Amino acid sequence: MDDKDVTDTDARHFLARGQVASRLPAQDLERARRFYSEKLGLDPVDERPGGLLYRCGGTEFALYQSTGASPGTFTQMGWQVEDVDAVVAELGRRGVEFEDVDVPGLRTTNGIAEVQGHYPSKGFRGERAAWFHDSEGNLLGIGEPFV
Template structure:
């Protein structure tokens, strides 16, 4: 390690994190996020849309010729009441994933998950997943304290 860079070893820890999600059709994605999720971009540039949510978080959709594999959660929202959020989004036409594999099962689209991310101080999470118009797998979760 270069001695001149020792003070910069935490350079990424000082930065903020923002999710980037691919969209094969940015207009279709914009409609989905507006009509189904109630979100409008706060900034727009050729090939990209920027969204802001609570807590100073943000994510962007960008035009991509690649398709999302949709095999893992690519972005998630922490919410206070996952059942209320699932109900509201279903009323808007969002379809939630149903999963039934050994050790993991959803009921009514919501899973009870033991354990949680260490920094959240919870004993588990109630969560649900859906796909956006571009095949990105998105989640909503409520910590169980």
């Protein structure tokens, strides 16, 4: 879609022009802050009562105080990295525990699975991926595309 095809009054395109950002619930915001800092090496760039804002690779995500818990049964946010082996090794040294997956068509070895299939426009066949839970039960992923 070209910008010239979108008018400011065309409601169908309002979201297409917006920046996507993730929001993750935290039952204990200070515990989450420590996890993201100590385990992931991320510190908030801004905060407000009940919320912490992080920036990574030109995008952002927020942790917000919540009384509800994440089910942690599906990936809620992920990072695309250049070397998933190095990231998994470093995070493992920091105490991050990666999920073991063994379901038909998907199995982790040393915390990393090879996921077949990718979006054709990206030019990759799939990705090598790993998953872990943060201190609040949110399931997070790390992926490295392969050709």
